Amino acid sequence: MPAISMKVNGQAVCGEVENRTLLVEFLRNNLGLTGTHVGCDTSQCGACVVHVNGKAIKSCTTLAVACDGADVTTIEGLSKDGKLHPMQQAFHENHGLQCGFCTPGMIMSAVDMVKRKGKKLDDDTIRHELEGNICRCTGYQNIVAAVKAGAENM
Ligand code: FES
Ligand code: FES
Numbered sequence: 001m002p003a004i005s006m007k008v009n010g011q012a013v014c015g016e017v018e019n020r021t022l023l024v025e026f027l028r029n030n031l032g033l034t035g036t037h038v039g040c041d042t043s044q045c046g047a048c049v050v051h052v053n054g055k056a057i058k059s060c061t062t063l064a065v066a067c068d069g070a071d072v073t074t075i076e077g078l079s080k081d082g083k084l085h086p087m088q089q090a091f092h093e094n095h096g097l098q099c100g101f102c103t104p105g106m107i108m109s110a111v112d113m114v115k116r117k118g119k120k121l122d123d124d125t126i127r128h129e130l131e132g133n134i135c136r137c138t139g140y141q142n143i144v145a146a147v148k149a150g151a152e153n154m
Contacts, residue, residue: 004068008033009077017064024048024059026067027074035075035104039134046133049105049112050074056112058132075104078111087111087150096146098137106133110147111154119151 005014008031015030027033027050039047041060048060051073078085084092087107097103113121113129126147127140135143 002065002068004065006067006070006072008072009074019063019065021064022060023050023052023057023062023064023067023072026064027059027072033074033076037101037104039101039105044132044134045102046105046109046130047102049108049133051108051112054115056109073108075108078107085111086153087114087147090150090153091143091146094142094146094149096138096143102133102135102137106130106135106143106147107150109133110150113147114151114154119154121148121151123148 001016001018003014003016005012013031015026017026024036024038027036036050036059037047038060039045043058043061046058048058049056050059052067052070078088087110091097091103091107109130109132117125117129123144126144
C-alpha cells in the first residue's frame, strides 16, 4: 500500500492507504478527525469540504494519495488557542444550524468564500457560493446571516 504524508491542521501526519482511499476516509478513519462528514459520496452535498493548500475541496471525491505532501485544514483546525474561528462563532450566534450535519462543510466553504470574495458579502453572492453545500434543516436563512456576520469579523 502506498505511504503518504501531509500536514493536517499544522501537524505532520503519515499513513499507509490503498490507492482508492479517499481523503475523507484518511481524515476520519486514519486520523480520527470525524468533524468532516460524508453526506452523499458523490460531490453533491458539501458536508465533506476541507481546505487543501488553501482551497476548499470536496474530500469525498479526492484521493488521499493525490494529497501526498499537501497542507490540509479541517474544521478541527479552525479554532485557535481555544477560541472559535470568527466564522464558527457567527454560526453559533446566528443559529446557523439545526442538526449540525452540514455545518463543518458550510463553515469550511464560507471561510474559503471570504478568502476569494472578501469580507463584504451580499445575500445573493453567499447563496450562489453555497450552491455546492446542501442543508436539509435550516432553510438557509440563518446560514446566510451567519456567513455574512462571520465574513465581517474575519
Ligand atoms: Fe462530499 Fe457530499 S459527502 S459532497
Ligand atoms: Fe441539518 Fe444543515 S443543519 S443539514
